[in-house]
Amino acid sequence: MNRSKITLADIAETAGVSPATVSRVLNGDPRVATDRVERVNRAIKELGYSPNRAARTLVTGKTGLVAAVIDSNLNVFSDPFWGQITTGISQALQEANFSALLMVRPLDVDDPSVVASLAPGQVDGAIFFQLHNDDTVNLLQDMGLPLVVVGRPEASSKLVYVDSDNLGGAVQATEHLIARGCRTVATVAGNQQLSSGRLRLEGYRRALVDADVAFDESLVAYGDWTDESGAAAMGTLLDSRPDIDGVFVANDLMALGVMTVLEQRGLKVPDQIAVVGFDNMFAGRLGRQQLTTVEQDVQGLGAKAASMVIQMIDGGKPSSVVLPTSLIVRETA
Amino acid sequence: MNRSKITLADIAETAGVSPATVSRVLNGDPRVATDRVERVNRAIKELGYSPNRAARTLVTGKTGLVAAVIDSNLNVFSDPFWGQITTGISQALQEANFSALLMVRPLDVDDPSVVASLAPGQVDGAIFFQLHNDDTVNLLQDMGLPLVVVGRPEASSKLVYVDSDNLGGAVQATEHLIARGCRTVATVAGNQQLSSGRLRLEGYRRALVDADVAFDESLVAYGDWTDESGAAAMGTLLDSRPDIDGVFVANDLMALGVMTVLEQRGLKVPDQIAVVGFDNMFAGRLGRQQLTTVEQDVQGLGAKAASMVIQMIDGGKPSSVVLPTSLIVRETA
DNA sequence: TCTTCTCCTGAAAGCGTTTTCACGCGCTCA
DNA sequence: TGAGCGCGTGAAAACGCTTTCAGGAGAAGA
Numbered sequence: 001m002n003r004s005k006i007t008l009a010d011i012a013e014t015a016g017v018s019p020a021t022v023s024r025v026l027n028g029d030p031r032v033a034t035d036r037v038e039r040v041n042r043a044i045k046e047l048g049y050s051p052n053r054a055a056r057t058l059v060t061g062k063t064g065l066v067a068a069v070i071d072s073n074l075n076v077f078s079d080p081f082w083g084q085i086t087t088g089i090s091q092a093l094q095e096a097n098f099s100a101l102l103m104v105r106p107l108d109v110d111d112p113s114v115v116a117s118l119a120p121g122q123v124d125g126a127i128f129f130q131l132h133n134d135d136t137v138n139l140l141q142d143m144g145l146p147l148v149v150v151g152r153p154e155a156s157s158k159l160v161y162v163d164s165d166n167l168g169g170a171v172q173a174t175e176h177l178i179a180r181g182c183r184t185v186a187t188v189a190g191n192q193q194l195s196s197g198r199l200r201l202e203g204y205r206r207a208l209v210d211a212d213v214a215f216d217e218s219l220v221a222y223g224d225w226t227d228e229s230g231a232a233a234m235g236t237l238l239d240s241r242p243d244i245d246g247v248f249v250a251n252d253l254m255a256l257g258v259m260t261v262l263e264q265r266g267l268k269v270p271d272q273i274a275v276v277g278f279d280n281m282f283a284g285r286l287g288r289q290q291l292t293t294v295e296q297d298v299q300g301l302g303a304k305a306a307s308m309v310i311q312m313i314d315g316g317k318p319s320s321v322v323l324p325t326s327l328i329v330r331e332t333a
Numbered sequence: 334m335n336r337s338k339i340t341l342a343d344i345a346e347t348a349g350v351s352p353a354t355v356s357r358v359l360n361g362d363p364r365v366a367t368d369r370v371e372r373v374n375r376a377i378k379e380l381g382y383s384p385n386r387a388a389r390t391l392v393t394g395k396t397g398l399v400a401a402v403i404d405s406n407l408n409v410f411s412d413p414f415w416g417q418i419t420t421g422i423s424q425a426l427q428e429a430n431f432s433a434l435l436m437v438r439p440l441d442v443d444d445p446s447v448v449a450s451l452a453p454g455q456v457d458g459a460i461f462f463q464l465h466n467d468d469t470v471n472l473l474q475d476m477g478l479p480l481v482v483v484g485r486p487e488a489s490s491k492l493v494y495v496d497s498d499n500l501g502g503a504v505q506a507t508e509h510l511i512a513r514g515c516r517t518v519a520t521v522a523g524n525q526q527l528s529s530g531r532l533r534l535e536g537y538r539r540a541l542v543d544a545d546v547a548f549d550e551s552l553v554a555y556g557d558w559t560d561e562s563g564a565a566a567m568g569t570l571l572d573s574r575p576d577i578d579g580v581f582v583a584n585d586l587m588a589l590g591v592m593t594v595l596e597q598r599g600l601k602v603p604d605q606i607a608v609v610g611f612d613n614m615f616a617g618r619l620g621r622q623q624l625t626t627v628e629q630d631v632q633g634l635g636a637k638a639a640s641m642v643i644q645m646i647d648g649g650k651p652s653s654v655v656l657p658t659s660l661i662v663r664e665t666a
Numbered sequence: 667t668c669t670t671c672t673c674c675t676g677a678a679a680g681c682g683t684t685t686t687c688a689c690g691c692g693c694t695c696a
Numbered sequence: 697t698g699a700g701c702g703c704g705t706g707a708a709a710a711c712g713c714t715t716t717c718a719g720g721a722g723a724a725g726a
Binding site for chain 4: 350351352353354357364365366369388390391392393394454
């Protein structure tokens, strides 16, 4: 049970070879004679040895660590996707023998601590989540840190990102509503501080324009992604525009609120008013129906981000990626 | 911009002192003359130096890392709490100058890789999430790894854990139903593989017994935490026992399904049937009402786990903790 | 047979810190 | 005034690994 201190030297001794040889075996150097490889591996297994990361890092300069950085000012906390994304990241990193370092920090203040934690030599790369401002990230990039952003940075930014096709998904959703015959299509938009919120609204607008329908401000209401805010937004919308016969809701949680309001007002879904959500968060029914929604591959988002960062660490220059979304037609539209 | 290689030796040189002195300043050794401290700090700022973790780890033997380990066989992924817990952990660790290492791995197979990643010297401590089997964890504990479990391990286990008061919360919820006059209280239980599922069911049972109501198997249906399964369970329940006038649902997502079914069947909530959930996941309305539910402090759970692990790293022997839950009475019961 | 390669191996340097140890200095206390 | 003390400092060893370098043993070529 005293695994306390088994070093490479120990196993060199019991295997009767030099430390250098052990190191070579560990790193798969093909030049070592097979019988020695055998002896070394046996010794490793026997003594239950595992190499000391710190020592290895010290000489190679590679930490084997990739940081996943979340702006704590952002409430991604309660987002159910957060778990899936981190899972995607963690597993993809793991397969490439990296570990994920989790950092939930305020990014907007000029906090030197986050920069220090990510300075060269501390981690090999980093993945940032949808940020308010890019300053810190740009600084780190200039310092030579391989990094990718999950979500969409400012258009002018040079940052490499990976994102779901929020725009395309919103277009699909809205087109679907138009195609099924809705004449007055409204939207409950999400937080416009976030690129996902902006793009889903823009997709709605674009689909309308493409269908030669004028964009009408009075058909847009804003929520903050919560079910509550969705309900409130839908209420406002209906009060001013009772003629609405279709609504694209920027996420499923708000759609939950929307469905509730529609039921309270006795509006039949989808006959009187059709509803499309975004996220595919609920497998089951919302009110009387199953929600038609846009699905995104959240775990894939994380995995992609991880593989891109690894690519950059290996000296590659991957370009930004937008992952496709797909419309899942169920009962509400 | 060439932060590439600034070492302690560099700043020793520009400050005109020995490396040893710089190290002492870095570690707040009080014995260094104030003017030298001043000189050193100036040099540090000037050169933008930050100490190399690996080198430090190598000599001190402390990594400054705490692993957060999740069984990937478990689908905590989609659990919205996962984000909050990790946030709690990450922030609490950060305050104590530790970093969180995220590991999503299969724990039930005899995977040596997870043990190797957590062997002494790789991390200072670990936090495990509700596990199916304790073998790996016990092994690591025997190897001297400071660790705490989030969730409830087997009763016989020696593991230190932190958990919400699932039992107490369920008792509260059920008592509330009884107190408001429900005569036939059913429950939609969660996954019985998980301690939370078992304890919430047990709490329901205990509250009944305490109120001198016989526990009746036909009033129990099982779901798997999803809204779909909640709806199915409630349907089954009502088919066999139309006399039910109150139901404790083991989580809010299933309660969402339950509410839908009740509405479909035209049952008035809470007059004909009262509903209490668990988790306080939805701020808004479910169907026509706002859900009465049991709230747990998820982020606090993570923070507590982190502080306990730190305590253990510092040589302490914290005992297990059960965090209180509270009943939030709204409209459905 | 003697050189020249090739192949495998070990010795040793070095990665950037912390920490022990010893030293010199200026005091205080007999 | 001399012994002793505490304090601040630097030299150097150590942490566990990788990697360069050089050497020894054969094999191949002359």
